[in-house]
Amino acid sequence: MKTPKRLITLVEEGLVDEVLGQLMSGKEATVYIVRCGEHIRCAKVYKDAKQRSFRKAASYQEGRKVKNSRQARAMEKGSRYGRQMQEETWQNAEVDALYRLANAGVRVPQPHICFEGVLLMDLVTDAEGNVAPRLNDVALSEATALEYHALLVNQVVRMLCAGIIHGDLSEYNILVAEDGPVIIDLPQAIDASANSTAAEMLERDVINLRSYFSAFAPSLKDTQYGKEIWSLYESGNLRPDQVLSGQVVLDDSPADVEAVLRQVEEAIREDEIRRMCR
Secondary structure, three states: OOHHHHHHHHOOOOOOOOOOEEEEEEOOOEEEEEEHHHHHEEEEOOOOOHHHOOOHHHHOOOOOOOOOOOHHHHHHHOHHHHHHHHHHHHHHHHHHHHHHHOOOOOOOOOOEEEOOOEEEEEOEEOOOEOOOOEEEOOOOOOHHHHHHHHHHHHHHHHHHHHHHEEEOOOOEEEEOOEEEEEEEEOOEEEEOOOOHHHHHHHHHHHHHHHHHHOOOOHHHOOOOHHHHHHHHHHOOOOOOOOOOOOEEEEOOOOOOOHHHHHHHHHHHHHHHHHHHHH
């Protein structure tokens, strides 16, 4: 096929030898199958912000670090330079997340390089060597659904232990490789410790998994893995190999209002004493 404009530089630089075809075009990017020497990989070409249909960028970018204060100010003002930096930050988020997650043992495509808005990474394939299908396109038995759900919940745990939450996890961005599910599409990944919506996004990711797999395995319908995972994370007890129950014991005991008021009054008195002693 004719080399797409955005991939010409990579071909000229010798990073890509041949563009074999377009794999898909989504809300964030267009993905091509390419040959790099003896390896068949995929090239993810990010779309310009004006072309993207993903409209929740602000909440995902909260807590992301930029190189310096000048860039941060420009991004806040929304200048041309600031918008350019915002785009680079958005694209680099996926590259950084992929490297961190791959090193943490999370099942994601192995990244190779990000060059001028194009991410080169491994192509995920099935048992026959074909492009792996999305989870949404695969028929599952109850046993397989339970197996895949357990594996993916563990991947969510491993991601969180690495400080990352996917933020848009569903059956549409999970591929079924020869050896099981692989998580893709991470430009919206967030820093779990720096984003105020982290708990909400983690819960949504896990609920999406529960909703999909419970159609094949009804026993999953009442599980609460998201709340359990976040509770362990907040308490500092979450581990990559964490054994989970899927249940959370809620404290239904009535609040001791009088005790709370006493604590408030004591705090006020202590503050007054400190002021008098100054």
